Amino acid sequence: MPLVREAFDRIGATLDQFMDGRLREALTVGVVGTFALGWLLPRLPAFSAAHPGVDLRVRTNNNKVDLAGEGLDCAIRFGDGAWHGVAATPLLAAPLAPLCAPALAAGLARPADLAALPLLRSYRAEEWERWFAAAGVPAPPLRGPVFDSSTLMAGAAAAGLGVALLPVPMFTAELAAERLVQPFALAIDAGCYWLTRLNTRPESPAMAAFRTWLTRETDSAETAAMAAPASRP
Numbered sequence: 001m002p003l004v005r006e007a008f009d010r011i012g013a014t015l016d017q018f019m020d021g022r023l024r025e026a027l028t029v030g031v032v033g034t035f036a037l038g039w040l041l042p043r044l045p046a047f048s049a050a051h052p053g054v055d056l057r058v059r060t061n062n063n064k065v066d067l068a069g070e071g072l073d074c075a076i077r078f079g080d081g082a083w084h085g086v087a088a089t090p091l092l093a094a095p096l097a098p099l100c101a102p103a104l105a106a107g108l109a110r111p112a113d114l115a116a117l118p119l120l121r122s123y124r125a126e127e128w129e130r131w132f133a134a135a136g137v138p139a140p141p142l143r144g145p146v147f148d149s150s151t152l153m154a155g156a157a158a159a160g161l162g163v164a165l166l167p168v169p170m171f172t173a174e175l176a177a178e179r180l181v182q183p184f185a186l187a188i189d190a191g192c193y194w195l196t197r198l199n200t201r202p203e204s205p206a207m208a209a210f211r212t213w214l215t216r217e218t219d220s221a222e223t224a225a226m227a228a229p230a231s232r233p
Contacts, residue, residue: 024055027206030067030075033060034150035193038170039092039221040076047213054206062148067198073207074197076214078167081194088194089211092218094167095187096127099174101160105181115140118162120153122146124190127165131188154180169221193218 031040036058048056065075067086081088100108104117111132119128119142132139144162147153154171157164158179168187174180195211197203203211 024053025204025206026055026057027204027210028057028059028071028073029210030059030061030065030070030072030077032063032077032193034167034170035076035078035092036060037151038167038173039193043217046217047210050213051206051209054209056210067196067201073201073204074195074210076193076195078193079191081192083196085199086196087199088196089215091193091195091214092169092221093189093192094169096131096165096190097168097182097187098131098163098184099154099166099168099171099180099182100157100163102178102181103160104163105183108183111135111137111184111186114163118144120144120147120156120162120164122150122153122165123148127188127190130190131165131186134188135184135186 040058044056044058047054059070059072061075061077063077063079065072065077067075076091077083078094081090098114100117107113107116114132119140121128121142121144123146125142128142129139145156147156150164150166150170153164154166154174156162157166158174163183168175168182171180175182195214197207
């Protein structure tokens with residue numbers, strides 16, 4: 001019975017690739033939630049139109065991912081790219097800068113003014129200290145809540161709960177709608193987004209197509225960002 005079941009499972013998987021009458025290759029991608037919501041999802045229809053033979057399946061995470069254990073072909077994650085046993089392709093720089101609701105931003109004239117407000121934090125505790133060091137201001141005691149998701153932290157900032165240190169390129173929609181404001185232009189480099197896969201996993205045609213499309217799109221996004229007007233000093 002186990003052998004028969006395995007054989008039928010393989011047949012079923014093959015038939016699934018021909019559900020609409022043409023061969024489709026499944027591609028399962030893990031994506032850190034901030035990148036998925038802030039950058040990838042609005043662009044996925046373009047990828048699907050350009051690559052109808054790829055059956056893309058997206059799973060979100062909070063930047064902690066096990067490629068083999070979760071059955072992922074590849075994953076998009078944030079960091080320095082130095083993950084053991086992983087081939088990493090740089091995608092998009094994501095400098096961190098303070099973002100907050102417009103009402104809070106109205107009272108911020110200089111970086112030292114942030115000490116009077118709750119500073120929302122991620123699990124990377126050193127980020128605010130690095131930002132204040134870059135601003136040349138002593139870091140105040142951090143008393144804001146800690147979040148494991150930049151998207152959730154951005155929602156708290158938009159609700160006026162404090163100031164969040166966030167990857168600005170992931171929140172362009174919120175900035176354009178003025179749900180969030182960047183009160184200071186200063187940003188720090190804490191890493192970037194990478195497309196990763198196991199070194200032991202050969203790159204399939206679907207993986208190669210996704211990588212090529214993704215790097216082209218992120219290159220275009222960075223070019224557009226450099227041409228955009230600067231934020232308020």
